[in-house]
Amino acid sequence: QEYTALKLKVLEWAPKAEETLKGKIPSDGTVFMVPATLRPETMYGQTCCFVGPKINYGIFKASEKDYYLVTDRAARNMAYQGVFAKEGVAEKVAEVQGSDLIGTLVNAPLSVHKDGVRVLPMETVVPTKGTGVVTSVPSDSPDDFATVADLAKKADYYGIKKEWAELEIISIITTPSYGDRCAEFLVKKLKISSPKDTKQLDEAKELAYKEGFYQGVMNVGEFKGEKVEAAKPKVRQQLFDAGEAFAYSEPERKVVSRSG
Numbered sequence: 546q547e548y549t550a551l552k553l554k555v556l557e558w559a560p561k562a563e564e565t566l567k568g569k570i571p572s573d574g575t576v577f578m579v580p581a582t583l584r585p586e587t588m589y590g591q592t593c594c595f596v597g598p599k600i601n602y603g604i605f606k607a608s609e610k611d612y613y614l615v616t617d618r619a620a621r622n623m624a625y626q627g628v629f630a631k632e633g634v635a636e637k638v639a640e641v642q643g644s645d646l647i648g649t650l651v652n653a654p655l656s657v658h659k660d661g662v663r664v665l666p667m668e669t670v671v672p673t674k675g676t677g678v679v680t681s682v683p684s685d686s687p688d689d690f691a692t693v694a695d696l697a698k699k700a701d702y703y704g705i706k707k708e709w710a711e712l713e714i715i716s717i718i719t720t721p722s723y724g725d726r727c728a729e730f731l732v733k734k735l736k737i738s739s740p741k742d743t744k745q746l747d748e749a750k751e752l753a754y755k756e757g758f759y760q761g762v763m764n765v766g767e768f769k770g771e772k773v774e775a776a777k778p779k780v781r782q783q784l785f786d787a788g789e790a791f792a793y794s795e796p797e798r799k800v801v802s803r804s805g
């Protein structure tokens with residue numbers, strides 16, 4: 546899997562993270578939360594950034610002033626992909642648990658929400674996939690739509706401010722079958738009522754991927770009016786050129802053969 550690893554600059558730490566990280570990052574250093582995405586063309590619609598509350602994250606030195614927040618596993622992989630200064634070495638300067646990051650304010654490149662977006666909890670983040678950090682695009686990702694709806698509904702339970710989960714969901718892609726916000730359409734059509742409806746959400750994700758990629762037309766940004774298929778590599782390249790993203794590949798997973 547070739548992901549786009551996006552750099553979400555931390556603008557303001559949540560109080561618990563601030564305390565944990567005190568003295569560990571130089572005052573002129575910049576920390577980026579780094580989600581891995583397969584849909585760079587949807588980055589205009591980012592409304593928050595998810596972490597797994599029980600997942601442990603590391604902060605790794607990427608260059609003289611830049612630091613990346615990802616899982617240890619992702620950092621190890623990145624070390625062999627030319628992401629850090631020294632091949633094979635991921636220098637960890639601090640550790641922080643996902644729950645302590647909730648409420649952190651980050652800048653999401655390309656997002657229409659220019660004042661930044663919040664770090665919020667997502668129970669279904671897989672610790673062994675991507676970077677363990679997930680950027681949320683509720684217009685086009687059914688998982689993200691179901692999660693932000695749940696977060697807004699139970700803001701007190703999650704210990705967040707309701708408005709953090711209620712940033713406007715603009716349309717990024719128009720599709721012939723599912724309209725302007727295919728995630729919301731599919732969540733309703735498949736009667737998904739919670740982020741825990743994983744079976745229906747997997748189905749919705751498949752449908753959204755296919756329809757978005759093959760039939761979708763961009764509704765925002767520099768490539769507005771172009772097919773998603775054409776716009777996707779161009780948006781990705783722009784993010785690379787701007788220094789706002791880099792390529793990240795997941796090592797091959799071992800596939801167990803049924804014939805033994």
Ligand code: ZZB
Pocket residue numbers: 581582583584587669670671672673674675676677678679680681682684685686687749750751753754
């Ligand atoms: C933004 C985005 C916008 C995404 C969209 C999807 C969609 P896949 O297909 O199963 O490999 N993701 C990345 N890492 C994790 C993780 N550790 N745990 C849970 N989810 C994760 O999934 C790749 C997508 O799953 C990634 O692309 C990311 O969400 C999320 F409009 O980034 B995506 C129809 C999907 N649309």
